[in-house]
Amino acid sequence: MMKKSLAILLSGTMLLSAAFMTGCGGGSSSEAPKSSAASEASTPASSAAPEASEAGSEAPASSAAPEASEAGSAAPAGDVNVPEAAKASYEKLLAAEESLMTTDNHPMMAEGLSFDVPAVDGDAAAMEELPETDKNHWHYKEYLDWDQSADAQFPESPADGQEGKKVILIVHGAHAWTTCYTEAFKAACDAVGMTYDIYDPNWDQANQDSYVDQAINERPDAIVVIPVSADHATQQFKKITDAGIPAFCSNTTPEADAMNFIISYTGPNDWYQMRTLAAMLGESMEGKGGVAYITHNVGGSPYYARCYGPMTELAEKYPDIETLDIQSPGFEASEVKQVVADWITKFGDKLNAIVLADDSDQAIGAVEACQAAERTDIKIVAAGISKQGLELVKSGDLFGMSYQTCQGDAGLAVRTVSEWFCGIDVARVNYLSTDIATKDNASSFEPCQW
Amino acid sequence: MSEVKKNENTTAPKVDTRKTEINKFTLLFNKLGIWIIVVLLIVVGLIVSGGQFFGKSNIQSILEAVALVGMVCAGLFYVTYSGNMTDMSVPITMAFGGVMAVQCINFGFVGAIVVGLLAGALIGVINGFMIGKMRANAIIWTLAVNLLISGVIRVVWQGKMLYAEDIAREDMQDSANLFYSISRTYIGGVISLMAIVMLVMFFISWIIHTKTGFGQKLKIIGTNYEVAKFSGINCTRQLMIAYVINGLCSATAGIFYAALRKCASYENGTGYDFDALTAILLGGVSLNGGKGSIAGTIGGVLAYGMLNNILSWVGLGTYSKYLVQGIVFLFIVWLNTYSNRKLGKA
Numbered sequence: 001m002m003k004k005s006l007a008i009l010l011s012g013t014m015l016l017s018a019a020f021m022t023g024c025g026g027g028s029s030s031e032a033p034k035s036s037a038a039s040e041a042s043t044p045a046s047s048a049a050p051e052a053s054e055a056g057s058e059a060p061a062s063s064a065a066p067e068a069s070e071a072g073s074a075a076p077a078g079d080v081n082v083p084e085a086a087k088a089s090y091e092k093l094l095a096a097e098e099s100l101m102t103t104d105n106h107p108m109m110a111e112g113l114s115f116d117v118p119a120v121d122g123d124a125a126a127m128e129e130l131p132e133t134d135k136n137h138w139h140y141k142e143y144l145d146w147d148q149s150a151d152a153q154f155p156e157s158p159a160d161g162q163e164g165k166k167v168i169l170i171v172h173g174a175h176a177w178t179t180c181y182t183e184a185f186k187a188a189c190d191a192v193g194m195t196y197d198i199y200d201p202n203w204d205q206a207n208q209d210s211y212v213d214q215a216i217n218e219r220p221d222a223i224v225v226i227p228v229s230a231d232h233a234t235q236q237f238k239k240i241t242d243a244g245i246p247a248f249c250s251n252t253t254p255e256a257d258a259m260n261f262i263i264s265y266t267g268p269n270d271w272y273q274m275r276t277l278a279a280m281l282g283e284s285m286e287g288k289g290g291v292a293y294i295t296h297n298v299g300g301s302p303y304y305a306r307c308y309g310p311m312t313e314l315a316e317k318y319p320d321i322e323t324l325d326i327q328s329p330g331f332e333a334s335e336v337k338q339v340v341a342d343w344i345t346k347f348g349d350k351l352n353a354i355v356l357a358d359d360s361d362q363a364i365g366a367v368e369a370c371q372a373a374e375r376t377d378i379k380i381v382a383a384g385i386s387k388q389g390l391e392l393v394k395s396g397d398l399f400g401m402s403y404q405t406c407q408g409d410a411g412l413a414v415r416t417v418s419e420w421f422c423g424i425d426v427a428r429v430n431y432l433s434t435d436i437a438t439k440d441n442a443s444s445f446e447p448c449q450w
Numbered sequence: 451m452s453e454v455k456k457n458e459n460t461t462a463p464k465v466d467t468r469k470t471e472i473n474k475f476t477l478l479f480n481k482l483g484i485w486i487i488v489v490l491l492i493v494v495g496l497i498v499s500g501g502q503f504f505g506k507s508n509i510q511s512i513l514e515a516v517a518l519v520g521m522v523c524a525g526l527f528y529v530t531y532s533g534n535m536t537d538m539s540v541p542i543t544m545a546f547g548g549v550m551a552v553q554c555i556n557f558g559f560v561g562a563i564v565v566g567l568l569a570g571a572l573i574g575v576i577n578g579f580m581i582g583k584m585r586a587n588a589i590i591w592t593l594a595v596n597l598l599i600s601g602v603i604r605v606v607w608q609g610k611m612l613y614a615e616d617i618a619r620e621d622m623q624d625s626a627n628l629f630y631s632i633s634r635t636y637i638g639g640v641i642s643l644m645a646i647v648m649l650v651m652f653f654i655s656w657i658i659h660t661k662t663g664f665g666q667k668l669k670i671i672g673t674n675y676e677v678a679k680f681s682g683i684n685c686t687r688q689l690m691i692a693y694v695i696n697g698l699c700s701a702t703a704g705i706f707y708a709a710l711r712k713c714a715s716y717e718n719g720t721g722y723d724f725d726a727l728t729a730i731l732l733g734g735v736s737l738n739g740g741k742g743s744i745a746g747t748i749g750g751v752l753a754y755g756m757l758n759n760i761l762s763w764v765g766l767g768t769y770s771k772y773l774v775q776g777i778v779f780l781f782i783v784w785l786n787t788y789s790n791r792k793l794g795k796a
Contacts, residue, residue: 176715179609298768328768332721333710334518338755341511342762345502361711368634368710372514372642373507387613388712450611 086422089161089193093418096191100411102184103449108411109188112266112430117143132308133315133323141304142271144429146259152241154263158221159423163193165221167417170211172226172252173203177406180450181226181251184407188414205232212236216243222417224248230255230301237261246420250413253301259428263420266412269431270305270383273402274355277381277436278310280400281353282318284379289352290324292343294336294366296357298328306357306383324351331358336365337372344373351375356382359389359401367397385437387448394442403435406449476792479785483734484749487782491756498763506640508759516755517644518703518710520748522726523733524651525699527659527747528692533672533739534581534588536727537693539595540700543573544719546599547701548708551629552612559625563705570701573599574694582689603716612714633710644706651699656744664691672739729754732779734786741790753782 082090100108120127124140131137139145169185171178182198189196199215201207208228215223216239223240225247227233233254240247241261249258251267259265281291291314296302307326314321324347329335336356343351356362359382370378376397382389384401392398412432420426437445479486495503502508522540529537537543551566577595580586614626635643659665667688671678679685703722708714733750735742757778761771 174604174609175717176609176611295768325765326767327762334515334707338511338515338758339762341507341514342759345499345505345508345511346763346765360713364711369511371634372510372636387611391712 080424083159083423086159086161089163089418090422090424092161092163093192093415093422096188097415100188100191102405102407102411103447104405104445106405106408108184108407109415110408110412110433112412112416112427113269113433114427114429115143115269115272115431117145133312135312135316138271138304138308138312140256141301142309144253144256144259144265146256148260150257150260152238152261154241155244155246157246157420157423160421162418162421164195165421166195166197167222167224167414168215168218168220169196169198169250169413170208170215170223170225171198171200172208172228174200176450180406181410184410185414188411192414192418194414194418201228203228205229208232209236212239216240216245220245221421222246222248224250224413224417226251227254227258229299230258234258234261246417248413248417248420251409262428264416264426264428264430266416266430267409267432268404269434270302270404271309272431273404273434274306274309274383275313276434277383277400277402278313278355279317280436280438281310281355281379281381282314282321284399285318285321285352287318288320290322290347290350291353291355292324292340292347292351293326294339294354294356294358294362295326295328297330302357302383303328307355310355310381322350331361333361333365333368336362337369338365340366340369341373344369344375344378351378353379353381353399356380358382359384359392359398360386361388363389363392363398363401367392371397385445385448386450390437390442390445390448393437393439396439400436400438403437403445405432408432471792473792476789479789480793483746483786484732484753484782485745487732487753487785488749488756491753491760495756495760495763498760503763510640510642510645512752512755512759513645513648514642515758516729516751517642517648518707519722519725519729519754520648520751521644521651521703521706522700522722523729523747523751524648524655524744525696526726527655527730527735527742527744528668529588529696530727530730530735530737531659531672531739531742532668532689532692533675534689534692535737536589536592536723537577537696537700538589538592538723539573539577539599540696540723540726541719541721542596542599542603542716543570543697543700544704544707544722545603545714545716546570546573547704548714548718549603549607549612549716551705552614552708552714553607553617555614555618555626555629556622558622559628562625562629566705567698567701570697570699570704571694572697573701574697575690577697578690578693579686581693582686600716607716609716613712614714630709630712633706644710647702647706651702652744652748655695655699658695659744664688668692669740672741674740725754728779732782 097107097109102108120136120139127136127139167189169182171182178200185198186196197218197220199211201211205228209232212225223245225236227236227249230253233249234257237247237249237254237258238261246263247261249262249265253267254262254265293307293311295307311323325343327339329339340354354366356366363380363382366380370376370380379399380397381399382401383404384390385403389398389401393401409432412430416426416430492503499508522544526537526540547566547570550569551562554562554565557565573595577592580591581588614629615623618626633644637643637646667678667683670681670683671685671688675685704719707718711718729750730742730747731737731750732753733742733746733748735747757775758771761774766774
């Protein structure tokens with residue numbers, strides 16, 4: 001009896017102390033994003049990147065310039081032909097687009113961008129024969145350049161608006177980013193009048209596959225998936241589309257073939273962002289020096305985009321800049337710190353810049369190593385945008401980082417789904433607007449989203 | 451010098467008929483263990499680095515890289531030594547220690563650290579009680595605790611990152627800054643505070659292991675639990691102490707981790723259970739319990755860090771590094787097992 005009481009007492013003490021400690025922090029950080037995500041706010045502080053323009057065009061067109069093109073799907077209310085049955089819903093959507101702001105004061109449901117796909121002479125295998133520093137080597141990874149003639153028979157839009165529709169979101173796994181994304185997704189759905197269920201497979205591919213089956217059995221009006229892995233996405237989206245349910249892909253780029261079964265992809269354009277960042281870095285290095293790369297998890301789309309995006313950009317514009325090394329130590333600050341410290345000892349003055357796939361733990365590790373070795377002259381750029389990263393940008397330890405809005409990512413997915421329910425032609429690929437955060441404009445991205 | 455034990459009585463159930471072979475090599479390796487590998491790595495390091503291996507920045511790099519895993523090893527050693535293999539709740543103990551410290555930053559810097567350590571000790575008490583007294587399976591129980599506390603943190607803090615400066619009141623911002631600085635402090639501008647704390651923890655751990663009755667009793671428990679029990683040893687108490695030490699060490703590492711990362715989260719510490727166990731096994735500690743030393747564990751931790759450092763000097767890519775690390779670690783574990791086997795110790 002005493003043993004039982006002791007065990008219960010210990011468990012109870014631990015839970016109570018956890019609850020008590022949460023309360024005693026006063027203004028806990030968990031409160032902030034929730035309220036601000038749904039709050040109205042002033043004019044957005046930043047704009048999209050220079051070459052990109054707001055769009056919603058036909059998907060992959062074969063034109064020369066890889067810049068964003070203008071198009072019509074997200075045009076103002078007056079220009080959009082919305083069926084009578086969807087007009088009230090569409091008005092609600094427009095109101096949500098106007099009012100919903102991200103924590104850092106940007107529109108949460110801003111319209112997407114689309115980019116023209118440059119023409120290449122050959123298939124994926126032929127392109128992979130090219131050197132890794134050639135942009136075209138990565139063409140089929142960079143662009144969702146799928147064969148549209150093989151598109152599946154997509155479900156027809158009911159064209160009666162998004163209000164009252166049920167959407168199931170299947171995320172990839174638990175993470176602070178995912179928490180931020182799902183909260184924004186809920187806020188956006190609430191604002192446009194959709195109901196939702198959210199499933200979290202905790203980074204497990206098999207779990208996600210079974211959640212896809214479960215979601216299909218529930219017969220929702222639409223399913224949005226953030227794929228755990230790009231190469232499983234085709235099968236997942238095929239199942240959904242074959243079941244007659246509209247499928248949308250968010251955040252993580254799927255394999256190009258998966259696009260045959262996806263009504264629309266919404267998310268960041270990692271390649272473009274990192275190229276913009278690399279161009280800024282190359283200019284600051286005056287076209288010479290050595291660069292080393294710390295990658296994302298090997299094999300995922302951010303691995304290629306955040307390593308070979310900047311590398312090919314530098315190789316094209318600044319051929320005198322040398323690639324010193326590529327390492328994938330993961331996302332732990334101490335591991336990254338060791339890799340960078342080893343680079344500093346090994347390469348010495350030849351190491352002038354570091355490109356990171358992550359602006360939180362990787363950036364902290366890299367900055368700490370440079371400071372410990374008194375090599376603050378090394379320029380570090382990263383993909384972001386996290387609170388730790390922004391603090392490093394403000395202090396000048398990070399030279400720059402890409403702005404990749406998490407709440408805007410969720411908002412764009414909800415916007416695109418809603419537009420489809422309203423009977424509007426949505427672009428097959430909708431990229432998030434982007435920007436570069438530097439010391440000069442860091443305040444435009446505060447307070448951070450996650 | 452070999453001997454074959456013959457099993458003449460067929461009814462005798464357990465007679466070891468394997469060969470033993472006591473020679474200079476097996477004796478030397480069994481005595482010095484992982485330190486022979488450490489010396490070899492130093493020699494290789496000096497060659498591949500062109501003499502820069504003992505440079506200030508390189509030594510800093512190695513020590514800092516192993517500091518956190520070393521802190522965990524200083525405590526996890528006792529769990530493995532006690533015959534309970536490993537503690538699967540190490541990652542969440544690290545995370546919980548960091549989360550509680552950050553959440554309590556308004557108690558002041560010292561208060562926050564104390565609460566963080568107590569959080570780790572509390573998990574140790576629960577683990578020790580359930581494994582020592584209730585004889586719960588150590589792996590299953592600690593895995594369940596890992597899930598339970600992970601769930602508690604996710605529910606209570608909604609899966610979000612905790613930033614000390616956001617939680618700290620205006621008058622406690624200095625405490626938040628001081629908290630972050632502990633992972634960035636260099637004593638004399640040379641050696642990091644994290645590395646010093648790791649070494650101090652190993653020293654204390656060595657004293658506990660070699661100079662106290664607890665260390666002796668734990669050896670007997672690790673070697674044979676039933677014998678220890680019938681010898682009058684209070685096994686529950688000793689195991690609870692072992693798990694509390696482990697909880698304190700993991701929480702210490704978790705606090706430094708949160709300070710280094712500048713945020714606390716339920717995911718802090720992921721992977722440290724296996725990293726620490728690898729280092730401990732490299733140091734010659736037996737998974738079956740009762741065998742091993744703190745000196746060997748330090749050697750295992752250093753070998754773990756030095757190998758990574760050397761492979762960076764060689765310029766290997768990530769895939770090749772994993773391959774070489776795997777081969778070297780397998781070789782070390784084989785060497786340990788082989789020398790023990792030949793001496794009839796395993």
